[in-house]
Amino acid sequence: xxxxxxxxxxxITCEMVAASVVVQSxxxxxxxxxxxxxxxxxxxxxxxxxxxxxxxxGVGYATWGAVGxxxxxxxxxxxxxxxLTKWGxxxxxxxxxxxxxxxxxxW
Numbered sequence: 001x002x003x004x005x006x007x008x009x010x011x012i013t014c015e016m017v018a019a020s021v022v023v024q025s026x027x028x029x030x031x032x033x034x035x036x037x038x039x040x041x042x043x044x045x046x047x048x049x050x051x052x053x054x055x056x057x058g059v060g061y062a063t064w065g066a067v068g069x070x071x072x073x074x075x076x077x078x079x080x081x082x083x084l085t086k087w088g089x090x091x092x093x094x095x096x097x098x099x100x101x102x103x104x105x106x107w
Contacts, residue, residue, distance in 0.1 A: 004054035011047035012067045014040045019068065020075045059102055066099040 018040025024033035052060055070092050076082035 001054050004051045007047050007051035008055060008060060008063060011044045011051060012064055012071075014044035014047065015064070015068055016071050016075070018044060019072055020079065023080060056106070059106060062102055063099055066095050070095055 018037045021033040021036045021040070024030060025037055026033075028034045048060065048064060055063075073082070073084055073088060073092065077084040
């Protein structure tokens with residue numbers, strides 16, 4: 001199970017890198033971030049598929065999606081100077097609580 005969660009963490013990391021550089025690709029017109037994005041998403045899906053041998057699809061996908069939903073606005077705030085409101089932070093906290101609950105207690 002620990003290996004599966006490690007694969008899930010690596011999958012999420014690859015997805016976060018890909019999502020973070022998609023802005024820099026400027027609509028897929030800048031080569032380096034475009035390649036990083038494509039490779040990041042490819043590795044992300046590959047690793048995600050591997051982790052599903054020990055993690056239920058619903059729990060794995062919910063975790064993958066939630067962590068991406070939580071990290072992406074944080075990256076946007078610090079790297080791209082995008083706005084993050086108090087209500088947005090509150091919503092992210094709710095997502096964190098929900099994801100932890102799902103992983104601890106399952107379906």
